[in-house]
Amino acid sequence: MKNKISSILFILLIASILLLFTTRFDNDGWFLLNSGRYVENYGIPHTEPFTIHEGFHFVMQQWLFALGLWKIYEISQMQGMLLFNWISGAIFIYIFYKLLQLVDNHDTAVSRTITAGATVLLSFYFCQRPQVISGLIFLIEIYVLEYFKNRERPPLIIYGLFFIFSLLLINIHAAMWPMLSVFILPYAAESIFGARIPWFRHSFLWKWKYTALLWLPILIAGFINPYGIEAMTYAFHSYGYEGINSLVTEMHPLSIGPNFYASVILPIILILIVIYARNPLPLHWILLFAGTSFMSFLAIRSIFLFLIAGIFPLAYILHLHSFRRKSQAVTSWKHTWPMMVLMHIATIVGVYCIFLKNTIPSEKFIPLCTIIFLVFALSIACAYILWKERNKQAEIRSNARNLFSTLVLLLLVPLFYLYFNKPLINPALKKSVEIIQENASGHPVSLWTGYNEGPYAEFQGLPCYIDARAEVFLPKLNHKKDVFAEYVSLRSGELDYHDFVKRYHFTHLLTTTNDILYTYLKNDKDYILLWDSDTDDSISTEERNNLKDKYRVYKYQPE
Template sequence: MKSKISFALFIFLIASMLLLITSRFNNDGWFLLNSGRYVENFGIPHTEPFTIHEGFHFVMQQWLFALGLWKIYEIGQMQGVLLFTWAMGAVFIFVFYKLLQLVDSHDAAVSRILTVGAAALMSVYFTQRPQIISGFIFLIEIYVLEYLKDKERPPWAIYGLFFILSALLINLHAAMWPMLSIFVLPYLAESIFGARIPWFPHIFLWKWKYTALLWVPILIAGFLNPYGIESMTYAFHSYGYEEINALITEMRPLSLGSNSYSSIILSIILILTVIYARNPLPLHWILLFAGTAFMAFLAVRSVFLFLIAGLFPLAFILHRSSFKKAESKATTWKRTWPMVILMSLAATVGLLFILEKYTIPPDKLGLLITIICFLLLLSLFYAYILWKERTRQNEIRANARNLFFTLVLLLMAPLFYLYHDTPLVNPALKKSIEVIQEDAADRPISLWTGYNEGPYAEFHGFPCYIDARAEVFLPKLNHKKDVFKEYVSLKDGLLDYHDFMKRYHFTHLLTTTNDPLYTYLKNDKDYVLLWDSDTDDSISEKERKNLKEKYRVYKYQPE
């Protein structure tokens, strides 16, 4: 009965994390929905169809994911899209948990605690972007290889599975297709060198020719896409640009400045691994861990790959460490109560800090207080049971774990309300588009937007100057013009805006405090201010405080 309660708490905590973190709509989702709608109505494009730029060569490398997302939106609107995100996150975490159990089948506590940590870290990547599917494909790849690691000759069906995974990946997220082959490399290295290097345990027993043979179905299936070689080599043309890396946070290397959260977490994981991995590990685990950690430090977006492929060996490492400690030092009340006190104090301080720093909506305050009181009583109950059964080693472990799960839920309760109190669509951006639609009155529009505002405007049918598909605006891919460099030059004040305006014929301009046009056009007699988020009463004071930028809509109307 107690084990069932513990498992129920574990499941409830994971579900709460997913609901808390994944129930948001990612800005990139707008251009993906727009792309999916286009594919459904007109087929797969080879010329860029959404911007004001004409004749740009185009590879819609996410076409299948975009089409699927659009069909979900057609059926269930925004609620359907959010449900898809939550469901994918739940399946993802379930498979990751099974992978941890596969690596360490003896200690449920280690697997569950690592799963909770992984869910908290991975959930930020569970969005309406194709990385949730490509990441899941990589997870399936690793799980299957780990599951069959003790067979010298794998079943032939495995090659059919890799063919299917490759065919899906090249159409769902072509930019990540090469990683399917790269993740085979650590396993191939152990197939070749594992038995020849005595200080590494050899657990991946495939003969090297069977491992190398995995690349055959991967390569053949890679051609099953509407763009051929262009999709297969998309990654080599779309990354490594200085202007993109400087503007887009996820393309920057990890640093304690702009990415302190990810940097600290990744550093803690690396330190834990070094401290506890006192025994030799299999070669392919070391290569997976080191390779994905290196990629994560090069670019923030690759942290997700590290969590998928570099984190799971920790289950084996921590189990071996805790098993040895358990042999020498039993879990006693004397060793446990300081940890209980620290956990309780940390949860209490964290809860008080959240409640003091943020204002809970009055209409939700009563239910929130009820939930917090329930979780406080449940925490006190487990603390009492822990003290009552302090002489029983196994019960101390189980009750301490349950207390930990309950205290984490206690911290999450107010965060859940705060997170879901913010609107899915930026109210100022939404109002800006409504103003432009009203002013245009079905007349043709050529719209200036910044990088982040373009996707939403294009979803509503307005051709824009630029949007969040950074690589589309590079000459190496569009075969025409370096729009991205032009945009960065204007943004950084290196390009005079008068010269810039002569190159284009914008009818309207949606500006933010993130670009210089927001200020310059206010004093330019050729442009009329249609709307300002700072003075619009329809934007509440609370919404205005939450805006990262201020918005202004201008219309070109020369005297």
């Protein structure tokens, strides 16, 4: 019965974290939905169809994911988008948990502790982007290799699985297709060198030829896509561009500042692994850890790969060190009750601060307080059980974990009400596009937008100057023009906006405080201000305060 209670609390905790951090719509989802709708109506494109630029060579490297996402949206709109986040996140965390159990000999305490922490970090990546599916494929790839690593010869079904992995990945997220082969490299290294190096624990027993053979089905399946070698080599043409790396946040290296949390959490994980890894580890674990951690320091987006392939050995390390060597003194009631009191005080203060710094809607205040009271009562019940079983060392450990899970749930409850109160679609962006469509009255529109505003405008049928598909605007891929460099020059002031607008026949311009046109056009007699988010009463004060940028819509109308 106690194990069931612990399992229920663990599932509730994971579900709560997933619901809290994945209930959002990612801005990239708009161009993916737009792409999926296009594929359904017109087939696979080879010329870029959504912007004002003509004749751009185009590889829709995420076409299958985009089509699937569009079908979900077509059936169930935004509810389907959120359901996609929740279900894909739950499947991902379940496989991650099973991987941890595989390497820590089913040490439940270790697996659940790491899973709970990793869920918080991983949840930020569970959104309407193909990285969810590509990451899931990588996770299953590692699980399969770890599951069969103790056999001298792998079953033939593995080669069929890797063919399927490759076939899915090249069509769902072609830019990440090479990583399927990269993740085999650490295992290949151990199959060749592992037994010859005494400093490592040799655990991958395949002969090198069986490991190398995995690349054959990957390569064969890679050719089965609408773009052939172009899709297979997409990553080599779309990454490493200095302009994109400087503008796109997820391409930035780790640094103290906007990336503070990632910059702190990642080194903490690295330090923990170095401190506790006093026993020999398999070579492929060390290579996976070192390679993905190095990638994470180079670009924030690679933290997702580090969480997938770099931290699961921590379960084995903690199983051997921390949990196996706990003494009676550490888990005695004398050492437990002060921490229990401190956790309760910290949680109460945390809930109070949430109420103090945020306005709770009046219609939600009573039900919110009721739920908080019930969860707090549950935490008191857990504390009582912990006191009742104070003379049993094993029960103290188990009940202390239950108490901790309950108190974390108590903190999450008010955050749910605040987080779910935010709109999924940026209200200012939505209103801007509506103003443009209304003003155009069915006439053709050539629209200026910035990098982040383009996807939604294009989804609504307005051809734009640029959108969040950064690599599409590089000459290496479009075979025409470096639009991205032009955009960066305009933002930095190196390109005069008068010269810029002469190159294009914009009918409307959707500007934000993030670009120079927001201010300059207001004093230009050739442009009429149609709408300003800062003065529109239809946008509530709360929504306006939550806006990252202010919006202005201009119409080109020379005197």
